[in-house]
Amino acid sequence: MGLTVPYVTSYLSEHFADDAYATLDGYRARGGYEAAQQALRTSPEDLIELVKESGLQGRGGAGFSTGLKWSFMPTDGGKPKYLVCNADESEPGSFKDRILLERAPHKVLEGILIGAWATGSEKTFIYVRGEYAFPARQLQRAVDEAYAAGILGAKVLGSDFAHDVVIMRGAGAYICGEETGLLESLEGRKGQPRKKPPFPAQYGAFGMPSTVNNVETFCHVPHIVANGSEWFRGFGTEKSPGTTIFGVSGHVVRPGLYELPLGTPLEEIVFEHAQGVPNGRTVKGVIPGGMSMPILPASQLDVPMANEHLRERKTMLGTGGVMVMDETTCMVRAGCVITYFFRDESCGQCTQCREGTGWLHKIMERIERGAGTPDDLDILLDVAGKMEGQTICAFADAAAWPVQGLMRHFREDFEEHVRQRKCPFPESFEL
């Protein structure tokens, strides 16, 4: 059990092949917790400035500046403040946080400790998706080790700073990855996202000022503290510094994890690292950043994998989950799988989302069965357009975008279904 280590490694994953790295001794032998020591000797203001200068952007999907987010936390010392680590990772096509939890749980904790000091938080809740039983056990063992060694608790690493970490396991609901759905779940409720504002920095976990960051985001932090923001900016592009762990799946010879600088061309990831499509076939399309992100056709794989470039192609980096589809793939079937997921996982609070996701799936299925009409294509786009930017959370956008992407680049697939009154892709993956 457990994931195989990444094929291409950089600073995040360089020691993942070493099983001992998941233990406190192994982590310390590789310099672990030295960055936290250093951080505790630095003022919170300077730390936040450092993280801002590094240009680190959240790796949970939205790509927001981490330093800026930390600076939103109030400093007046009134209420208790909390940090929340989002380990819900349920974006289809994403599995990078899983390997960080399994192979480097102490790196996650070290990043959390630095974030806690910088934001003045007394406690961190780590919300791990319910299905990740083994990663949660690895993490719990690391937390226990850290308490026993005085790295967590009343005197963090011998300082006067106190910090506690609580691991909570989710229970199978994609929407709990959305940060305010997560907060509701953490409070023992249905994971239905909250209206914003107020944002978590004002009203977060249990009503207290809170900051939510992704597992991978925290993992970059010790490296930034240890090596400086200039060093960090040596990786990636000017606007998107650092590396990320790309998870490559679907029709490739070597699916797996690849830690590469942001800005790496998508074609390099697909053809060099994942070694291209098997069985002598060609690529038809690639989803670049997890299932919520619009697909790109084979002609656009030259795009550098950084948001400033992906946005020009009307898609985004998301979680870096790269899903490759070969020439046999029926894009309407792909649409059926995608829309089924979103229909199933909508939390149901907003009409546009609850009804819209149902409609999208129904029409997709109808087209796939050969019962679609030419109007259905426009209805798909119309429904998707009405879901965007209208709802309590970005789930509805995430449901609309992939449909818009499929229609933008593979409209012919849809038209052929309608014209032939059947699926014209007999070789495609089974539905």
Added chain:
Amino acid sequence: MVISEDTRAAIEREIGKYPQRRGALLPALHLVQQEHGFVSPDSMRELAGIFELLPVEVMEVVHFYNMFHDRPRGRHQVHVCTNLPCSLRGARGLMRQLESHLGIHAGETTADGRISLGHEECLGACAYAPMLRIGETYHENLDAEQAKRLLDGLE
């Protein structure tokens, strides 16, 4: 009382970790389900007592989350991931073979109560597709024959 003393003690320990009692509701539901295999109406009532909630508030939470069940299931829970990355690599075909091997459809339990079969959304095993989960354990990179042998080995 249907929730055992041990589980109650474990629930109290969980409650101690959160600023509000209710924060420990999901951990408590996991603990109860570990003990009984599901969360019965009686345990929901008892949990409501522990958390100072109405039984219906506990029930709403149970029903919101896919991993909580309000009725008994088979001795082994087999979940096949059928999301896109797995489907691209043959998960739907695998599911069909398992359905006919067990003589049930996804969502059903074998007559002897041995196996409940279900499909599941992405489990974060995309590079190792197709895959399935039996209880808490992942089995990755499977073909149909390996998967059938795995199921045959379940008591």
